[in-house]
Amino acid sequence: MALESLMVQLGTPAPDFTLPSLTGEAVSLDNFQSEPALLVAFLSNHCPYVRRIEQALGALTAELHARGLATVAISSNDVRNYPDDDAEHLREQVLRAGFTFPYLIDESQDVARAYHAACTPDLFLYDADRKLAYRGEFDAARPRNEIPSDGASLRRAVELVLANQPVPEPHTPSIGCGLKWKPGTEPRSTIL
Numbered sequence: 098m099a100l101e102s103l104m105v106q107l108g109t110p111a112p113d114f115t116l117p118s119l120t121g122e123a124v125s126l127d128n129f130q131s132e133p134a135l136l137v138a139f140l141s142n143h144c145p146y147v148r149r150i151e152q153a154l155g156a157l158t159a160e161l162h163a164r165g166l167a168t169v170a171i172s173s174n175d176v177r178n179y180p181d182d183d184a185e186h187l188r189e190q191v192l193r194a195g196f197t198f199p200y201l202i203d204e205s206q207d208v209a210r211a212y213h214a215a216c217t218p219d220l221f222l223y224d225a226d227r228k229l230a231y232r233g234e235f236d237a238a239r240p241r242n243e244i245p246s247d248g249a250s251l252r253r254a255v256e257l258v259l260a261n262q263p264v265p266e267p268h269t270p271s272i273g274c275g276l277k278w279k280p281g282t283e284p285r286s287t288i289l
Contacts, residue, residue: 098274099146099216099273099274100274102215102216102219103214104232105229106229110227111135114126114171114201114211116201118202126227128199132165132167133166134222134258135166135168135223136167136220136221136223136255137212137223138169138170138171138218139216140218141179141277142181142187143181144274145240146216146239146272147217147218149239150246151194152195152246153235153238155194155195161259164259170196170198171203171209172187172200172201172203173203174276175277175280178277184202187200187202209276210284216274216276218271219271220232220235222254230264231255232271233254233269234269235251236248239272250268
């Protein structure tokens with residue numbers, strides 16, 4: 098079932114995290130403290146909404162990295178019930194999509210809860226002070242439309258953040274597959 102992102106309040110600080118990457122090293126929020134912008138992207142391998150944009154996401158984040166955008170992806174899905182989102186399949190996704198950023202495993206799902214992530218993709222863009230500057234769609238491409246995936250919405254937001262400008266609202270929510278919570282651990286409230 099498709100869900101929209103919860104649209105966390107702008108200005109919210111980035112929650113701290115330390116998670117293992119697909120390469121086995123621990124990665125934390127502190128690893129990105131020197132970059133002027135940080136994108137935290139909750140992704141999955143199996144979701145058609147992610148698959149629709151993944152190559153464009155890989156290309157756009159690689160391009161904008163040179164200008165100061167750091168990116169980290171987090172997979173929080175329950176891999177017991179959704180094995181296509183396990184580490185082996187995420188490694189295949191990295192190669193297929195051309196991801197050049199760390200891809201982290203949130204096995205406990207605590208980081209997804211802290212960020213109020215609701216779907217994949219769910220994108221959170223933070224400024225140099227690690228305050229939320231944008232949350233919303235990558236672009237208007239969806240599994241059932243013919244719109245090219247070019248990252249237009251995210252690109253505009255990143256360019257404003259890198260210019261120390263606010264990203265004017267409204268932000269169009271991201272839409273995608275609902276996060277696959279472990280049975281009995283679904284967040285109790287979606288009100289922020």
